[in-house]
Amino acid sequence: MVSRLLCLLALTGICLASPLGDLEKELKKEGVDLVKLHEELKHESEELEEEFSSKDTQNQLAKLRAAYHTCSNDTIQEKTELEVNGDLTKDLFEGDIVLTKEQWARALDRDPNVTLQRRQALTDAIKMWTPMGAPIIPYSYVDGFPEDKKPVIIASLKFWEGRTCVKFREATETDKNVVVFNHISPGCSSSVGMVGGKQTVNLGSGCFSVTVVAHEVSHAFGTLHVQSRSDRDNYIIVDTANIQQGKEHNFMKDPPYYGKIDNYGIPYEFGSMQHYHEKAFAIDTTKPTIYAKPAFTQYQGSMEAPRASFYDTLLINKLYKCTDKCQNKITCQNNGVQDGADCNKCFCPKGWAGTNCDMRPDSAIMIKLISNQNITVTVEAGTDEMKEILYIIEAPVGKKIQAVVTSIYRFMYSMCRTVGVEIVPSKDTRVNGFRFCGKPDATPIVSDSNQMLIWLYNEKANPLSADIQLTLV
Numbered sequence: 376m377v378s379r380l381l382c383l384l385a386l387t388g389i390c391l392a393s394p395l396g397d398l399e400k401e402l403k404k405e406g407v408d409l410v411k412l413h414e415e416l417k418h419e420s421e422e423l424e425e426e427f428s429s430k431d432t433q434n435q436l437a438k439l440r441a442a443y444h445t446c447s448n449d450t451i452q453e454k455t456e457l458e459v460n461g462d463l464t465k466d467l468f469e470g471d472i473v474l475t476k477e478q479w480a481r482a483l484d485r486d487p488n489v490t491l492q493r494r495q496a497l498t499d500a501i502k503m504w505t506p507m508g509a510p511i512i513p514y515s516y517v518d519g520f521p522e523d524k525k526p527v528i529i530a531s532l533k534f535w536e537g538r539t540c541v542k543f544r545e546a547t548e549t550d551k552n553v554v555v556f557n558h559i560s561p562g563c564s565s566s567v568g569m570v571g572g573k574q575t576v577n578l579g580s581g582c583f584s585v586t587v588v589a590h591e592v593s594h595a596f597g598t599l600h601v602q603s604r605s606d607r608d609n610y611i612i613v614d615t616a617n618i619q620q621g622k623e624h625n626f627m628k629d630p631p632y633y634g635k636i637d638n639y640g641i642p643y644e645f646g647s648m649q650h651y652h653e654k655a656f657a658i659d660t661t662k663p664t665i666y667a668k669p670a671f672t673q674y675q676g677s678m679e680a681p682r683a684s685f686y687d688t689l690l691i692n693k694l695y696k697c698t699d700k701c702q703n704k705i706t707c708q709n710n711g712v713q714d715g716a717d718c719n720k721c722f723c724p725k726g727w728a729g730t731n732c733d734m735r736p737d738s739a740i741m742i743k744l745i746s747n748q749n750i751t752v753t754v755e756a757g758t759d760e761m762k763e764i765l766y767i768i769e770a771p772v773g774k775k776i777q778a779v780v781t782s783i784y785r786f787m788y789s790m791c792r793t794v795g796v797e798i799v800p801s802k803d804t805r806v807n808g809f810r811f812c813g814k815p816d817a818t819p820i821v822s823d824s825n826q827m828l829i830w831l832y833n834e835k836a837n838p839l840s841a842d843i844q845l846t847l848v
């Protein structure tokens with residue numbers, strides 16, 4: 376806002392020295408040469424363009440662009456932290472991460488002998504909170520933090536406490552390392568990992584939802600974004616022609632040893648809470664900057680998530696070795712794992728519940744499919760908190776289920792960040808399914824067993840319904 380005001384003043388002929396934003400002030404204080412940093416980022420942007428410039432990649436992109444199903448113009452444009460941050464991103468890493476001087480040095484340390492290759496894993500410069508296995512993060516608020524915004528913060532912290540071994544407590548005078556929630560900010564951002572001393576999670580207007588706060592807090596735990604993983608080229612192609620000029624560096628790729636051991640065994644997940652949405656930093660906001668590769672095109676509209684997925688949660692539990700301390704190892708059914716928050720039970724993937732993940736959730740709606748059927752699924756308005764509902768469809772053994780989403784109403788959104796219908800066709804429900812929130816793509820989805828999940832989630836002020844055609848195949 377300040378910079379816009381200055382632009383306006385400049386246009387009217389009133390000259391003002393451009394004051395540094397708080398973030399730039401902090402970086403300068405740390406001894407970061409901002410001119411050099413911006414030059415380095417420009418160079419990274421040029422390298423990214425080069426990375427995707429090969430004839431083969433451009434041919435693949437041309438096909439993906441031609442096949443892309445553009446949403447109609449009447450969709451409601453949603454904003455994520457990337458859009459909220461706007462021009463701020465010139466001093467941030469991957470759009471919403473505040474790096475320290477040491478972290479920037481690692482992130483930008485190119486290998487002079489290998490084109491497009493950085494030498495050091497940024498993750499080696501990310502410190503974890505302590506003690507490992509049961510970390511406790513002291514937190515506080517900046518002076519004047521609005522009382523009415525605190526429940527969103529608390530809900531986000533409780534969300535993580537309920538599924539990991541990370542615990543939070545209000546900071547005392549003697550705490551050295553503290554996460555401070557700051558509302559006086561032009562955007563949403565966080566440091567990555569434990570920086571040492573006071574570190575802020577910046578939440579300006581547009582950042583106050585559990586979706587955004589939990590995402591930023593995940594960065595404070597030590598996570599980066601999924602689309603920067605070293606193996607991302609197996610899954611996505613970045614369309615640099617549609618990225619706003621100077622923002623290309625946000626799509627940089629981590630060196631191959633990111634995550635130390637094979638990304639902690641976590642598969643690449645389009646529907647992760649830490650994945651960019653498909654139109655991140657787009658010039659033409661009706662077209663993607665990230666295309667799913669041909670083998671994964673059904674995930675095109677399903678990048679990022681309203682809440683941490685099973686694997687997003689598992690990553691935090693692995694980063695902090697949450698279950699290593701559990702004396703009794705527990706056997707979990709249906710791909711569940713020992714719960715990072717409670718050694719005596721399993722953490723279950725979607726559609727499963729109970730101590731050992733062998734029961735269906737009480738709240739789920741069960742539908743036995745004995746013949747072809749058209750159903751209407753509904754979730755109520757989620758004004759103060761996200762409302763969700765899970766439908767579990769079961770066909771006779773030996774049969775599979777084909778689903779076609781024929782309509783979604785009442786409103787259509789540009790991305791499925793806060794409202795949507797997700798169809799999970801795999802028996803392994805750790806994996807995210809395919810999401811719908813705008814004009815439905817009529818491509819049939821077929822289950823790989825006699826089970827299918829339909830998950831509806833809604834943070835909006837209106838209920839959401841969808842018509843789905845179910846066929847036994």
Ligand SMILES: [Zn+2]
Pocket residue numbers: 456471472590591594600
């Ligand atoms: Zn982020």
